[in-house]
Amino acid sequence: MRNGLSWGAGALVLVGPLLVQAATLDEVRERDQLRCGVNAAQPGFSALDDEDTYRGLDTDVCRAIAAAALGDAGKVQFVPLDSVERFTALQSGEVDVLSRTTTWTSSRDTTLGVNFTGVSYYDGQAFMVASDLGVQSALELDGAAVCTQSGTTSELNLADYFRVNDMAYEPVVFDSPEQSIGGFEAGRCDVLSSDASQLYAQRMQLADPDSAVVLPEIISKEPLGPAVRQGDDQWFNIVKWSLFAMLNAEEMGITRDNVDEMLDAEDPDIARLLGRDGNYGEGMGLPADWAYEIIRQVGNYDEVFARNVGEGSDFNIARGLNALWTEGGIQYAPPVR
Amino acid sequence: MSVRPQARPAGPKPPFWRDRAKRALIFQLLLVAAVAAFLLYIIGNTQANLSARGITTGFGFLNNTAGFGIVQSLIDYSSQSTYGRTFVVGLLNTLLVSALGVLAATIIGFTVGIARLSPNWLIARLANGYIEIFRNIPLLLQIFFWYFAVLRAMPAARDSLSIGEVIFLNVRGLYLPEPLFESGFGLIPLAFGVAVVASIALVIWNRRRHEATGKRLPAGWISLALILGLPMLVLVATGVPVTWDVPELRGFNFRGGITVIPEFLALWLALSIYTASFIAEIVRSGIQAIPHGQTEAAQALSLPRNLVLRLVVVPQAMRVIIPPLTSQYLNLIKNSSLATAIGYPDLVSVFAGTTLNQTGQAIEVIAMTMAVYLTISLLVSMFMNWFNARVALVER
Numbered sequence: 036m037r038n039g040l041s042w043g044a045g046a047l048v049l050v051g052p053l054l055v056q057a058a059t060l061d062e063v064r065e066r067d068q069l070r071c072g073v074n075a076a077q078p079g080f081s082a083l084d085d086e087d088t089y090r091g092l093d094t095d096v097c098r099a100i101a102a103a104a105l106g107d108a109g110k111v112q113f114v115p116l117d118s119v120e121r122f123t124a125l126q127s128g129e130v131d132v133l134s135r136t137t138t139w140t141s142s143r144d145t146t147l148g149v150n151f152t153g154v155s156y157y158d159g160q161a162f163m164v165a166s167d168l169g170v171q172s173a174l175e176l177d178g179a180a181v182c183t184q185s186g187t188t189s190e191l192n193l194a195d196y197f198r199v200n201d202m203a204y205e206p207v208v209f210d211s212p213e214q215s216i217g218g219f220e221a222g223r224c225d226v227l228s229s230d231a232s233q234l235y236a237q238r239m240q241l242a243d244p245d246s247a248v249v250l251p252e253i254i255s256k257e258p259l260g261p262a263v264r265q266g267d268d269q270w271f272n273i274v275k276w277s278l279f280a281m282l283n284a285e286e287m288g289i290t291r292d293n294v295d296e297m298l299d300a301e302d303p304d305i306a307r308l309l310g311r312d313g314n315y316g317e318g319m320g321l322p323a324d325w326a327y328e329i330i331r332q333v334g335n336y337d338e339v340f341a342r343n344v345g346e347g348s349d350f351n352i353a354r355g356l357n358a359l360w361t362e363g364g365i366q367y368a369p370p371v372r
Numbered sequence: 373m374s375v376r377p378q379a380r381p382a383g384p385k386p387p388f389w390r391d392r393a394k395r396a397l398i399f400q401l402l403l404v405a406a407v408a409a410f411l412l413y414i415i416g417n418t419q420a421n422l423s424a425r426g427i428t429t430g431f432g433f434l435n436n437t438a439g440f441g442i443v444q445s446l447i448d449y450s451s452q453s454t455y456g457r458t459f460v461v462g463l464l465n466t467l468l469v470s471a472l473g474v475l476a477a478t479i480i481g482f483t484v485g486i487a488r489l490s491p492n493w494l495i496a497r498l499a500n501g502y503i504e505i506f507r508n509i510p511l512l513l514q515i516f517f518w519y520f521a522v523l524r525a526m527p528a529a530r531d532s533l534s535i536g537e538v539i540f541l542n543v544r545g546l547y548l549p550e551p552l553f554e555s556g557f558g559l560i561p562l563a564f565g566v567a568v569v570a571s572i573a574l575v576i577w578n579r580r581r582h583e584a585t586g587k588r589l590p591a592g593w594i595s596l597a598l599i600l601g602l603p604m605l606v607l608v609a610t611g612v613p614v615t616w617d618v619p620e621l622r623g624f625n626f627r628g629g630i631t632v633i634p635e636f637l638a639l640w641l642a643l644s645i646y647t648a649s650f651i652a653e654i655v656r657s658g659i660q661a662i663p664h665g666q667t668e669a670a671q672a673l674s675l676p677r678n679l680v681l682r683l684v685v686v687p688q689a690m691r692v693i694i695p696p697l698t699s700q701y702l703n704l705i706k707n708s709s710l711a712t713a714i715g716y717p718d719l720v721s722v723f724a725g726t727t728l729n730q731t732g733q734a735i736e737v738i739a740m741t742m743a744v745y746l747t748i749s750l751l752v753s754m755f756m757n758w759f760n761a762r763v764a765l766v767e768r
Binding site for chain 2: 118122147168191208221
């Protein structure tokens with residue numbers, strides 16, 4: 036017995052805990068591909084189009100990161116994840132970045148070993164009900180059965196909202212948005228509750244979109260944004276600034292179409308962003324034209340928003356909170372300098 | 373160890389590595405130590421990696437407030453309860469659907485298995501059709517069928533199907549009246565207990581008397597009358613101290629009474645029907661494993677047909693049936709984790725789903741969940757092994 040123990044102890048001392056933590060940027064470059072965790076089917080944010088390509092706001096964030104890190108927005112492998120497995124996939128290194136309508140909360144930021152890099156979409160939780168119920172306000176929902184998704188902040192907000200307003204409810208919890216909309220259509224629940232953006236998308240998927248209405252109450256703050264693993268500040272910066280580059284581009288009026296003309300612009304802010312003056316990619320291990328590549332291949336925030344969820348899409352969601360700070364919203368990116 | 377017939381010749385004791393018994397012991401200890409060291413290393417490594425990545429570990433989260441609702445709970449639960457309580461709620465829901473599933477699957481399985489051997493052509497073909505259909509469709513699809521296909525056909529709450537305006541069935545589930553017991557009701561379970569004890573005594577006494585004198589009473593019928601009749605008698609004598617809480621439509625849905633949620637119904641039906649098709653085949657093979665000569669011999673002793681089955685065929689068939697039956701029970705219990713697909717709040721859905729995701733403590737939660745399934749399965753196996761040993765053929 037003593038023999039065995041000392042052998043075991045010896046092996047422990049020899050090998051020690053194996054800490055595997057290479058720089059994410061190096062891994063991505065070596066693989067020549069970015070692995071991005073996204074929704075499997077959430078139209079507007081991440082869903083397959085007719086050509087089997089993922090389209091949406093979240094997937095365009097992934098493309099922007101790939102454009103910055105690899106110079107090619109096409110080098111992204113999209114990994115569809117459901118809400119229960121998303122953090123595990125990020126923690127275990129299965130994906131390099133998680134861009135999957137994930138709400139930034141304190142506990143997720145501090146206990147899961149992940150860091151949120153910013154907010155790509157300011158959202159809030161809402162309720163959708165069948166129009167023929169004649170419900171006008173969420174406060175009339177006492178006793179309702181509510182379909183929602185497992186492992187989301189919606190599930191928690193729902194419990195708080197009904198408790199605070201002294202109402203009873205019956206939670207019907209599904210794994211995926213497709214199943215929860217299925218339960219709503221089958222009449223299993225009176226109410227479907229989720230982030231407002233998702234409800235608008237799900238309403239469009241109903242056989243008859245007019246059969247349901249989204250109630251006006253927004254019961255929570257849901258800042259959605261990309262997240263990365265803790266402990267790799269370089270990669271954290273790359274993901275954070277990929278989003279900021281798109282916001283700054285919108286503010287400066289740089290678009291996919293005029294980015295090449297803008298290369299010769301006099302404006303020093305534009306020159307710095309596009310890498311004509313100084314090299315602001317260097318600190319992240321990126322080339323000077325990192326932001327230029329994002330804008331040329333993906334576009335600025337306004338273009339991305341419009342084609343996926345805004346006026347260029349089926350959903351026609353107003354910019355609202357997601358407008359730039361100069362236009363009454365709260366989207367604000369720090370300057371490049 | 374081998375017994376040496378003669379005493380060793382006297383001489384110096386051989387060194388321990390020459391002694392086969394000691395050597396075997398040392399190697400076994402070495403192996404155990406190596407496995408233990410490996411496990412320790414894995415645990416230490418995991419902890420070091422998790423803390424290096426800033427991921428919280430430990431079981432402290434079980435005392436935190438859960439903050440989410442659960443649709444079906446056998447114990448008091450609200451969104452203010454702890455994560456530890458969500459574990460118990462999920463576990464009880466898993467046990468509920470598993471226990472009722474095992475019960476229903478056994479009843480359906482034995483019925484269909486015997487029907488399969490029926491001399492009646494139609495009954496035998498029907499049983500055969502049942503087995504072939506339900507055995508060969510994946511369980512998950514059957515669960516979806518019962519949930520989405522059957523559920524959609526149900527009426528909305530306002531147009532519920534009802535039986536006598538006390539039982540209601542609609543798309544939200546099955547609503548039953550709930551008995552509310554008043555004081556004095558305690559006598560009824562007491563009467564039931566007395567009846568059960570008396571029945572057992574009667575059966576034992578009857579068997580002894582039968583062996584001694586050859587005379588016997590129809591003990592089965594007397595026991596049944598006793599077990600049903602005595603509590604009924606007490607119930608009437610005490611003036612029926614029960615009131616019923618009948619569900620009634622208020623607002624969105626029925627309130628009051630007992631609600632059986634459709635997720636439970638769908639899962640229970642699918643699990644029972646699927647597993648019953650396997651049990652039916654096991655029962656058929658068990659009965660067919662008894663040589664026909666046994667039946668003929670029993671008939672030659674002029675035993676009536678029901679006694680031939682009860683005393684000759686079934687006891688021998690059970691020996692063949694029980695071991696594979698145990699595996700089917702274990703399968704059913706483990707398959708109940710498919711609940712998560714339709715949102716039935718079982719252990720996997722509530723604890724390894726929502727709780728895992730809200731706390732992010734995947735390793736602890738998954739380890740606890742696996743330990744639960746392992747424990748339940750081992751307990752069922754132990755019980756079935758004990759039962760098997762009891763019915764096994766005693767070789768004389």
